[in-house]
Amino acid sequence: MVNHNIFMQRCLQLAAMGQQWVTPNPMVGAVVVKNGKIIGEGYHKEFGGPHAEVNAIEAVKDKTQLKGATIYVSLEPCAHFGKTPPCTNLIIEHKITKVVIACLDPNPMVAGKGVKHLKSAGIELEAGVLEREAQELNKIFFWFHTQKQPYVVLKWAQTADGFCGRIPNAKLSSKITNWYSNILVHKIRSAEAAILVGYNTALNDNPELTNRKWIGKNPLRIVLDLAGELPQNLRLFNDEKQTIVFTLKPKENTQHVSYFKLNSTLNIVNEVLNALFELKIQSVMIEGGPKTLQLFIDKKVWNEAHIFTSSREWQKGIKAPIIKKDTKVYDKINLTDSYQIFKPNYSL
Numbered sequence: 001m002v003n004h005n006i007f008m009q010r011c012l013q014l015a016a017m018g019q020q021w022v023t024p025n026p027m028v029g030a031v032v033v034k035n036g037k038i039i040g041e042g043y044h045k046e047f048g049g050p051h052a053e054v055n056a057i058e059a060v061k062d063k064t065q066l067k068g069a070t071i072y073v074s075l076e077p078c079a080h081f082g083k084t085p086p087c088t089n090l091i092i093e094h095k096i097t098k099v100v101i102a103c104l105d106p107n108p109m110v111a112g113k114g115v116k117h118l119k120s121a122g123i124e125l126e127a128g129v130l131e132r133e134a135q136e137l138n139k140i141f142f143w144f145h146t147q148k149q150p151y152v153v154l155k156w157a158q159t160a161d162g163f164c165g166r167i168p169n170a171k172l173s174s175k176i177t178n179w180y181s182n183i184l185v186h187k188i189r190s191a192e193a194a195i196l197v198g199y200n201t202a203l204n205d206n207p208e209l210t211n212r213k214w215i216g217k218n219p220l221r222i223v224l225d226l227a228g229e230l231p232q233n234l235r236l237f238n239d240e241k242q243t244i245v246f247t248l249k250p251k252e253n254t255q256h257v258s259y260f261k262l263n264s265t266l267n268i269v270n271e272v273l274n275a276l277f278e279l280k281i282q283s284v285m286i287e288g289g290p291k292t293l294q295l296f297i298d299k300k301v302w303n304e305a306h307i308f309t310s311s312r313e314w315q316k317g318i319k320a321p322i323i324k325k326d327t328k329v330y331d332k333i334n335l336t337d338s339y340q341i342f343k344p345n346y347s348l
Contacts, residue, residue: 002036004072004100004126004129005129005130007031007033007038007072007100008072008074008100008102008129008130008134009130009133010029010031010038010041010072011028011029011030011031011052011072011073011074011102012029012074012102012130012133012134012137013029014029014030014031014041014042014043014052014074015027015028015029015043015044015052015074015075015137016029016137017029017043017045018043018044018045018046019190019191019216020190020191020214020215020216020217021045021046021047021216021217022044022045022046022047023047023193023217023282024047024141024193024280024282025044025047025141026044026075026105026107026138026141027043027044027074027137027138027141028043028044028051028052028053028073028074028075029041029042029043029044029052029073029074030042030043030052030053030055030056030071030072030073030074031056031071031072032056032057032059032060032066032069032070032071032072032096033069033070033071033072034065034066034068034069034070039060039062039065039069040056040057040058040059040060041055041056041059042054042055042056042057042058042059043055051077051078051087052073052074053071053073053077053087053090053091054087054090056071057071057090057091057094063094066094066095066096067094067095067096067097068095068096068097069096069097069098070096070097070098070099070100071091071096071098071099071100072099072100072101072129073099073100073101073102074101074102074103074130074134074137075101075102075103075105075134075138076101076103076104076105076110076112076114076115076127077091077099077101077114077118078105078109078110078113078114079110079113079114079116079117086114086117087114088114088117088118088121091118091123092117092118092121092123096123097123097124098123098124098125098126099118099123099124099125099126100125100126100127100129101115101125101126101127101129102127102128102129102130102131102133102134103127103128103131103134103135104127106141106142106145106146107141107145108145115127139151139303140191140193140282140283141282143282143303144277144282144283148277149273149274149276149277149301150193150194150273150276150277150281150282150283150284151282151283151284151303151304152273152283152284152286152296152301152302152303152304153188153192153283153284153285153286153302153303153304153305153306154285154286154293154296154297154302154304154305154306154321155185155188155285155286155287155305155306155307155308156287156288156290156293156306156307156308156320156321157176157177157181157307157308157309157310158176158307158308158309158310158320159176159309159310159312159313159314159317159320160309160310160311160312160313161313161314161315162319162320163314163316163317163318163319163320164176164288164289164290164317164318164319164320164321165289165290165317165318166314166317166318167316167317167318168204176308176310176312177308177310181308181339182213183213183214184339185308186211186212186213186214187213187214188285188306189211189214189216189219189285190211190214190215190216190217190219191216191283192219192283192284192285193219193220193281193282193283193284194219194220194221194222194244194276194281194283194284194285195209195219195220195221195222195284195285195287196222196223196224196272196284196285196286196287196292197209197222197223197224197236197286197287197288197289197292198223198224198288198289198291198292199223199224199225199226199227199229199230200289200291201287201288201289201292202223202225202230202234202236203230203231203234205288206234206235206236207235207236207287208235208236208238208240209221209235209236209241209287210240210241218240218241219241219285220241220242220243220244220281221236221241221242221243221244222243222244222245222246222272222276222284223236223243223244223245223246224246224247224268224272224292225245225246225247226246226247226248226249226262226265227247227248227249228245228247228248228249228250228251228259230245237256237257238256239255239256241256242256242257242258243256243257243258244257244258244259244260245257245258245259245260246260246262246268246271246272246275247259247260247261247262248261248262248264248265260275268295269295269296269299269301270299270301273301286302289318290318290319290320290321293321294321294322297321297322297323300344302344303343303344304341304342304343305323305341305342305343306339306340306341307339307340307341307342308338308339309338309339309340310338311338323342323344324344
C-alpha cells in the first residue's frame, strides 16, 4: 500500500522553498510518482512564474513515464488562466491518472474548480493528505481568503522587567536584544507582505523597514501619521520600497509614497485592515511602537505575537504592550535572550 504521507511531506518541503518569493500566491510543491518512485519534482519559485505542477512535470526527463503516473500536490491545482495556463490542463494532457492533494484552495478563483475539472476528465483524485500541515504552511494565504483580512503579526522586544523603550533623550543605550535576534527579525520580515509602525517610532527611530539581513523581498512600508506631520526626509520615505501613510490629512501622492485618508480616530485598526485587504496585502507585521501594538491587541485582530525578552532590567522606561496571560505559547527559542511566539485562540 502506498504511503501518501511520505510523498506529500516532500511536497511541503519543496513548497517552503518559495516562501520569500511567491506572495501573493501560496507556496506549493509537487512530486510526480511512478511505480512508487519520484520521477519529477518542483515547486512554485516566484510570483508570475510556472506553478509547482508545471515544474514537477517539466522535471520528468522521459515524458512517456507521465502516462499512468500519480502527481502529489500540496494545494489544489488551478483550473483558470491567470499569469500562467491552468495546471489541470497540463495534468490531463500528459495522461496522469491520479492526483493526490493536501487541501483545497480557498481562493474563490480556484476553490473546488480544479478538483471538478480533474474529476470530469476521469482522473482519480484523493484529498486531505497532511491537510492540517499544508494549511499551516500557507496560514497567511488561508486566513486572508477565508477571513477577508490580512494576517496580523505583532513583534516587539522587551526587557525582563517589561520595558520596550527608553524615555526620550535618555543617555543610556536603548538596545534590548542581541545581534542574532536582529537577524531573526529580518527573517520574519521576509515572510510578510507589509510592515507597519506608528508616528513616534517613525520619528524617533527613523527605521528603514527593509529586509537587509535576510534573503527575500522588501515588504511594503506602512506608517500611521494622523496629523500628517512626519518629515519627508525620514528613511521610510526613500525609494527602497513603496510606503503607504494612513492619515487624517493626506498629502499629494509621490512616486514612492501613497496617502490613505482615514475617516476618524475611532476605528483606525479596522480602517487600516479593510484598506489593506482591498489592496490585496495578505499580511502585515506591526513593529511598533507600544501604543500602536496595543491598538491591535485590544481590538483582538492579531494572529501571532513574536516577543523577544532580554535578560536585562532597566527599572524604568516605556512599558511594553500587554497580551493576556492565558494566551498560548506557540513556540519558544532561547537565543541568550528569550524568543517566544504567541497565538490567540481565534487564530488558525
